[in-house]
Amino acid sequence: MKNIIILLCILLSSSLKAQSLNSFSETIKIFNDEKSTQTCDSLMINYRINQPKLIKNYTSVQIQKIFNRREEYLLGLHVGKREYALSIEKKDNGCHHFSLNIIFNADIYLANETLHQKCTYLRTRDHEFQHFIFEVDEIKKKNEWILNILKYNKTSYQIDNPPYKKSYYDQSVIEIESGFAIRNKKKHESIDTKENYFKEQLSCPEHETSDFIETVSFNKLFRN
Numbered sequence: 001m002k003n004i005i006i007l008l009c010i011l012l013s014s015s016l017k018a019q020s021l022n023s024f025s026e027t028i029k030i031f032n033d034e035k036s037t038q039t040c041d042s043l044m045i046n047y048r049i050n051q052p053k054l055i056k057n058y059t060s061v062q063i064q065k066i067f068n069r070r071e072e073y074l075l076g077l078h079v080g081k082r083e084y085a086l087s088i089e090k091k092d093n094g095c096h097h098f099s100l101n102i103i104f105n106a107d108i109y110l111a112n113e114t115l116h117q118k119c120t121y122l123r124t125r126d127h128e129f130q131h132f133i134f135e136v137d138e139i140k141k142k143n144e145w146i147l148n149i150l151k152y153n154k155t156s157y158q159i160d161n162p163p164y165k166k167s168y169y170d171q172s173v174i175e176i177e178s179g180f181a182i183r184n185k186k187k188h189e190s191i192d193t194k195e196n197y198f199k200e201q202l203s204c205p206e207h208e209t210s211d212f213i214e215t216v217s218f219n220k221l222f223r224n
């Protein structure tokens, strides 16, 4: 009986864990004023943010090579990717309803050499997770700037005309993506300073840092 209870507890805790790892979606309607013909367009943003995938089987040097990074002792890396799907519906009153789906997927790479150093592993994971949170925060904001891009481009393309529609979609996605990159740059840079790396390093026992450097140097020579 005891075994059964333990088994149930394990099953319960693993299902709770699985639940917290589920992706979620939310819809926000950020602009909807149909009274004025100038401002009658509306935009619906649906976003799905998936839990980041932790990837731990690459060495520090392998991660450097894959992503062409120059850091000599790279502990981890956050790699996020947004996917967009945009649709436009023209209503009887001539207004357009834009619907934008954004899916955000992220991979968090943690150098294989950190796995046996608990503090270094956790601080690296937390650091990379902070990069993920920066991206998520910006996606979840009420993004009027996205509507402005969509509306501004509408004046350049005849969006009811199929040949122009594709260019409109493509151009808008390029601008929205670059908008996210610009908005997030400063936030990412704020934790990627020498001072902050040093501060984070001090939060772990000194021997972990020297062990990490030693293992990476060894792997450079004999593994990758």
Ligand SMILES: [Zn+2]
Pocket (backbone or CB within 6 Å): 127, 128, 131, 191, 192
């Ligand atoms: Zn960083």
